[in-house]
Amino acid sequence: MMAYTPYHYAAALHASLAGKDAAQSQKITDAFVSMVARNGHASLGKKIAQEYAVYASEREGIFSGILFVAHPMNPALKKDIAKKISERLAHEHIREIHFEEKTDPSLISGFTAQVKDIFIDASMNGALRRVYEELQKVVA
16 A cells, blocks of 8 residues: 655645535545545644645745744845745746744854755855855865
8 A cells, every 4th residue: 555645645635626616625625534534544634734735835836935044134124035035936936935034143144045945045154154165175
């Protein structure tokens, strides 16, 4: 028997509901819940619902990410950064980003951002590290 993850269930449900009206969606959802229970995965219901919300948002181009900042950031600046990053990542089908902010004083100033498997380093620490690496190439 193949092992299904909450992500697999969420993706299958999302595909099954595409273009369906309310009555059809209810029948599909009821059958889906029964199937998950038959597979012995009823305990995954909450996680499947969470994965479904993420999956549906990502299909719309709305992603979550983590924004590490040296110091707490002004909400307007955070929104501007999210907008600029999503514009630069439009080729990745990212239309909008919602960042969770975390403080990391080791950055000195600036920020790093993680969205999907994309990492952006706009921190002072990162800039200093890149300068150091370039100097090492010259010295070597």
